[in-house]
Amino acid sequence: MSASLSPLPLDELPLRRVAHILSIDWSRLAASEARRLRELGFDEGVRIETLHRGGLFGRDPIAIRVGRMTVAIRRAVAAAVSVHPAS
Template sequence: MTLDQLPLGTPARIASVDWSALVAEEAQRLRALGLDEGARVTLAYRGVFMGRDPLAVEIGRMTVAIRRVHARAMHVEPFDRGAAA
């Protein structure tokens, strides 16, 4: 499952990122924000208009807005509710 498909409020771990699907500068920015393999994330919000952009992703104590195309490059593994704590 990719990050853009993750149900809202579901904690997950980024299992892999298809960096080749992203522009190099965008990939560098996402890495600098901590959105890389192994990071724990939660999808907090989806935009309401046509493309449903932006997506708000919680990572640690930070909330980051990213485009859906970026989220599609990130494969995630949801946590069991008990294991996320």
């Protein structure tokens, strides 16, 4: 496996790159953030794509495609999601 296909946090996934969720560290998230991710369909194996990052400072929010939805999440929340880029 090449280094570019190694697991990485969602906040580091390059733009327009498709990946699958490996795991979510629920303990790093507030209860409301965890509930929102679950409601939006974030779960192991789900296909996602990073579409856009916000302004220069902090790069918040991050726009993510989950299935046919586009959602915005904070970078700190995305950092709790481990993904594996699709080959």
